[in-house]
Amino acid sequence: xxxxxxxxxxxxxxxxxxxxxxxxxxxxxxxxxxxxxxxxxxxxxxxxxxxxxxxxxxxxxxxxxxxxxxxxxxxxxxxxxxxxxxxxxxxxxxxxxxxxxxxxxxxxxxxxxxxxxxxxxxxxxxxxxx
Numbered sequence: 001x002x003x004x005x006x007x008x009x010x011x012x013x014x015x016x017x018x019x020x021x022x023x024x025x026x027x028x029x030x031x032x033x034x035x036x037x038x039x040x041x042x043x044x045x046x047x048x049x050x051x052x053x054x055x056x057x058x059x060x061x062x063x064x065x066x067x068x069x070x071x072x073x074x075x076x077x078x079x080x081x082x083x084x085x086x087x088x089x090x091x092x093x094x095x096x097x098x099x100x101x102x103x104x105x106x107x108x109x110x111x112x113x114x115x116x117x118x119x120x121x122x123x124x125x126x127x128x129x130x
Contacts, residue, residue, distance in 0.1 A: 018026065091098070 015023070015026070
């Protein structure tokens with residue numbers, strides 16, 4: 001401890017006796033030394049990390065076999081949807097049996113109450129129009 005205290009006191013005395021120009025030079029030299037040490041440590045760490053990456057990478061194998069199309073593309077979807085009829089023959093007349101698949105009677109499913117409410121709402125609306 002005594003040696004460390006004596007050393008610190010020695011450098012304090014030397015620094016206090018320096019002129020302003022000497023203190024600037026000392027600060028410049030310390031800054032340059034710190035920058036050099038920092039740059040060397042960064043360069044060394046970059047070199048070490050590159051060496052570690054090279055050692056960690058597995059050896060690459062080159063393959064010249066073409067990849068089959070089944071592995072590259074998805075298979076076609078199964079045809080489970082019913083076909084769409086883009087056009088149909090025009091009929092001059094329809095029977096009840098023909099129209100049965102396209103018509104649903106709203107009165108059969110108990111929708112009469114809704115029809116009455118809608119009709120009254122429409123009538124009230126039309127009566128308000130001048």
